[in-house]
Amino acid sequence: MAEAETRADAVLVADDVRKRYGDTVALDGVSLSIPAGEVFGLVGPNGAGKTTLVRALTGTTPCEGTVSVLGAAPDAVDPHRIGLLPQSFHPADRLTARELIDYYAGLYDDARAVGAVLDDVGLADDADTWYENLSGGQQRRACVGTALVNDPDVLFLDEPTTGIDPAGRRALWSLIDDLAAGGTTVLLTSHSMTEVERLADRVGLLRDGQVVAVGSPDELIAEHGGDSHLLLDGVGVDADAVAAALDAEVDERDGQLVVHDVALADVGRVVADLEDGGVDFDSFTWAEPSLEDVYLQLTGEALETGEGRR
Numbered sequence: 630m631a632e633a634e635t636r637a638d639a640v641l642v643a644d645d646v647r648k649r650y651g652d653t654v655a656l657d658g659v660s661l662s663i664p665a666g667e668v669f670g671l672v673g674p675n676g677a678g679k680t681t682l683v684r685a686l687t688g689t690t691p692c693e694g695t696v697s698v699l700g701a702a703p704d705a706v707d708p709h710r711i712g713l714l715p716q717s718f719h720p721a722d723r724l725t726a727r728e729l730i731d732y733y734a735g736l737y738d739d740a741r742a743v744g745a746v747l748d749d750v751g752l753a754d755d756a757d758t759w760y761e762n763l764s765g766g767q768q769r770r771a772c773v774g775t776a777l778v779n780d781p782d783v784l785f786l787d788e789p790t791t792g793i794d795p796a797g798r799r800a801l802w803s804l805i806d807d808l809a810a811g812g813t814t815v816l817l818t819s820h821s822m823t824e825v826e827r828l829a830d831r832v833g834l835l836r837d838g839q840v841v842a843v844g845s846p847d848e849l850i851a852e853h854g855g856d857s858h859l860l861l862d863g864v865g866v867d868a869d870a871v872a873a874a875l876d877a878e879v880d881e882r883d884g885q886l887v888v889h890d891v892a893l894a895d896v897g898r899v900v901a902d903l904e905d906g907g908v909d910f911d912s913f914t915w916a917e918p919s920l921e922d923v924y925l926q927l928t929g930e931a932l933e934t935g936e937g938r939r
């Protein structure tokens with residue numbers, strides 16, 4: 630699709646957006662265009678500029694360049710149409726979850742029913758617990774709820790699932806799916822590549838305030854994810870011995886040996902060749918390239934775990 634056509638349909642546009650904090654360049658010429666109903670995942674290392682871009686797009690920080698939301702400058706858009714979950718959000722401790730959602734609902738003329746929002750974020754059973762007595766994950770759910778009360782057309786979620794347990798994360802993912810299916814445009818930031826690969830129609834990778842790649846997870850994986858590979862674990866595994874036994878490219882990553890370019894159908898043969906070559910290893914895992922590999926490739930940084938660094 631031509632860029633002009635894309636922009637005409639776009640709900641969120643950033644055009645050459647720049648932001649400095651003193652000597653720190655937080656955004657260095659970011660251009661993006663996000664159509665209605667898309668879930669767009671923004672990823673990148675700490676300090677890459679994700680939160681600053683969310684703030685620029687929501688008009689909560691001034692910036693150079695052009696940003697537009699629903700065809701207008703962010704501060705000209707009807708606030709009913711925008712939902713924002715900031716990365717840092719500290720509601721009053723002595724409000725219950727219900728009172729917190731009710732407070733935000735009171736800011737809008739036609740807010741959703743408080744009980745329905747509590748249901749959406751899985752807090753119906755804890756609705757009358759003070760915020761300070763909710764667990765970290767429950768607190769985050771309550772915060773997500775405040776961004777949903779106005780049934781927004783555009784939803785900004787800055788690290789929405791931080792601290793939320795796996796079941797809660799899945800529930801939130803399916804809620805986001807449903808919102809997008811209903812036409813809501815969602816911009817979310819995350820350090821979990823699993824989350825972004827699962828949710829996002831397209832992903833933008835920020836590094837040092839610049840967009841270094843944009844595309845669907847499949848496109849990014851095909852372009853930057855590398856090959857399917859075998860990971861070898863165990864004391865006594867030696868990269869040179871493995872390379873010699875297999876006549877293959879081998880390198881080290883996080884204490885494992887990576888044998889490159891191994892198709893699933895070839896795993897049996899490769900393992901037999903290793904045994905024939907006298908290579909001593911404890912276990913192996915076959916892996917297809919994932920968004921995490923794209924991230925590693927483009928940022929040169931390792932995530933602490935496969936589920937992100939938080």
Ligand SMILES: Nc1ncnc2c1ncn2[C@@H]1O[C@H](COP(=O)(O)OP(=O)(O)OP(=O)(O)O)[C@@H](O)[C@H]1O
Nearest residue numbers: 650653654655673674675676677678679680681682
């Ligand atoms: N209010 C501020 N004052 C000064 N510098 C800031 C401010 N906010 C952000 N920065 C700096 O701007 C850069 C981008 O920060 P930003 O919070 O946008 O990154 P991020 O990608 O969201 O990081 P994280 O993954 O840690 O949330 C960083 O170098 C940060 O230190």
